[in-house]
Every structure is written in structure tokens, then in C-alpha cells.
Amino acid sequence: MKIAIIDGSPKSKDSASSFFIKKLEPMISSENEISHYNISKKPLVSEQYQELCRMDALIFAFPLYIDAIPSHLFRMLATLEEYIKKECQKTIYVYAIINNGFYEGKQNHIAIKILQNWCMRTGLQFGQAIGQGAGEMMHFVEKVPLGHGPLKNLGENLNHLADTINSHNTGATIVFSPNFPRFAWKFNAVHFFWNQSAKKNGLRKKDILRRL
Structure with missing residues (x-):
């Protein structure tokens, strides 16, 4: 299976989105072919959009911006939609890891819905999304083993997402907060x-x- 991992953070480095990508990627089966795209460093060109049309799965990782999708990622999705409608000849599955600065992961639900609606409009299959709260906290706990302490929920839910991706299937949306007291x-x-x-x-x- 050909998989594209798209870092949709406006930050060119040290973003929470890149943190989640690094944690997820080892869980994806080595039998798959993975390509990386970072749209904050350089806008995609026509050849890259054509590459995305030939993928079996797209994995988006991005932060919540005003309860929605960052504008530069939104522009990228609009352009990709045009290419897919013209060139795509198979079903592509879409997965997402979204994080927000609020403590509650449920704040991501609108952005997830936007991505679901985009998939319906574009003719893609929405696979699954997970939404993590307190995204800015991740770099302060990056040395904590995944699945332990404040990263217990993240570890469990990344495993759920990875299983869905590896099986090229769909799964329920999961929104959650870190295992860390809100106060x-x-x-x-x-x-x-x-x-x-x-x-x-x-x-x-x-x-x-x-x-x-």
C-alpha cells in the first residue's frame, strides 16, 4: 500500500504535528511504501499533487486553528480536490491526527467534520481521525515512553489508528485529553x-x- 503522510502544521520544524507523525510511523507496517510531504516548508507542485492521486491512503497531521483547518492546508486541500476529480481512478482512504491547544480533545470535532465533508465532496473514503487535546504540551513530555504516564491515551489511540491504517479500513473518531490533571x-x-x-x-x- 502506498501511503502519504502530510504534515499540515504551519511550523517548519518542532511542531506537535511532527511529534505525532514520529510516534505513528513506526506502527505502520513496513510492507507499506511511505512518502512524506511538509506543506509549510514549500508549496506542493503539480507533480506532487499527481503523486497524491496515486496513493492508497493519505494521513494528515495538523493543529486546530480557530476550531478549523489551518488556511494553508485548506488551500492545499482545495487544489488537491481538483486533481483528484480529474485524475484519481481508485478509492483513497483519508486518516488524520489533529491536535489543539485546549486541554479537551473534543475541541477538534469541528475540524474532523470539515475533513469528513471534504472527503464526501471529493469522492474519497474517510478512514478515521483522532483528536488530541493539549498539543503544545507534547514537547515537554516527549521523553516519556508512549503509552505511559501523560501519553497513555495517546499510545492507545495511535495504536487504534495504526491498526485501521494497516488494515486499510475505517474506524470511529476518537477525541481525548492527556493523562495529566487539568489544573x-x-x-x-x-x-x-x-x-x-x-x-x-x-x-x-x-x-x-x-x-x-
């Missing part, structure tokens, strides 16, 4: 992420809270 996630996000980022940019804590 602890909020405390760490404020004190070790937002406040530190503000400080690096010459701002104080009260600047963040100030209303315009």
Missing part, C-alpha cells in the same frame, strides 16, 4: 509557557492581562 496543565501552561514567552518578548505578566 496542573493550566498551571504549567501559564507559568512555564505563556509567562516565559512574554518575558522573552519584553512583556510583563500584567501586560498579558491588560485589556485593550
Whole structure:
């Protein structure tokens, strides 16, 4: 089976999406042929869109942007739709890993629905999607073994997704949060992420809270 993994993060490196891709890829059967596409580094050209039309499966990994799909990925999907309708001669399955900055993974449900509707419009088969909450937290726990501690839910659900992909089948949508207390996630996000980022940019804590 020919599989395309598409990194749809606006970040060219060190994104949560790339983190999920690195965790998922070893779970995909070595019998499959995998190609990688990173649309933030360089827009796809005609030959690459034609390549995607010949795939058996497309795996998208991207972050939630205003409860939807990032605009650059949306443009890519619109262009790919045109190529598929003209050139695709087989059923392509679509899978997705979506992450968001909120703690609750259920925030991803609208983006998942958008991707499902795009598949219906384009004539593709929607396979399965998983939605992880607290995506920005992943790089802080990347040394934790997958399937343990705060990554327990992620490990289980990536395994579900990998099984669905390897069997070239469909599965239920799964949305979930990390195995980490919400109050602890909020405390760490404020004190070790937002406040530190503000400080690096010459701002104080009260600047963040100030209303315009």
C-alpha cells in the first residue's frame, strides 16, 4: 500500500504535528511504501499533487486553528480536490491526527467534520481521525515512553489508528485529553509557557492581562 503522510502544521520544524507523525510511523507496517510531504516548508507542485492521486491512503497531521483547518492546508486541500476529480481512478482512504491547544480533545470535532465533508465532496473514503487535546504540551513530555504516564491515551489511540491504517479500513473518531490533571496543565501552561514567552518578548505578566 502506498501511503502519504502530510504534515499540515504551519511550523517548519518542532511542531506537535511532527511529534505525532514520529510516534505513528513506526506502527505502520513496513510492507507499506511511505512518502512524506511538509506543506509549510514549500508549496506542493503539480507533480506532487499527481503523486497524491496515486496513493492508497493519505494521513494528515495538523493543529486546530480557530476550531478549523489551518488556511494553508485548506488551500492545499482545495487544489488537491481538483486533481483528484480529474485524475484519481481508485478509492483513497483519508486518516488524520489533529491536535489543539485546549486541554479537551473534543475541541477538534469541528475540524474532523470539515475533513469528513471534504472527503464526501471529493469522492474519497474517510478512514478515521483522532483528536488530541493539549498539543503544545507534547514537547515537554516527549521523553516519556508512549503509552505511559501523560501519553497513555495517546499510545492507545495511535495504536487504534495504526491498526485501521494497516488494515486499510475505517474506524470511529476518537477525541481525548492527556493523562495529566487539568489544573496542573493550566498551571504549567501559564507559568512555564505563556509567562516565559512574554518575558522573552519584553512583556510583563500584567501586560498579558491588560485589556485593550
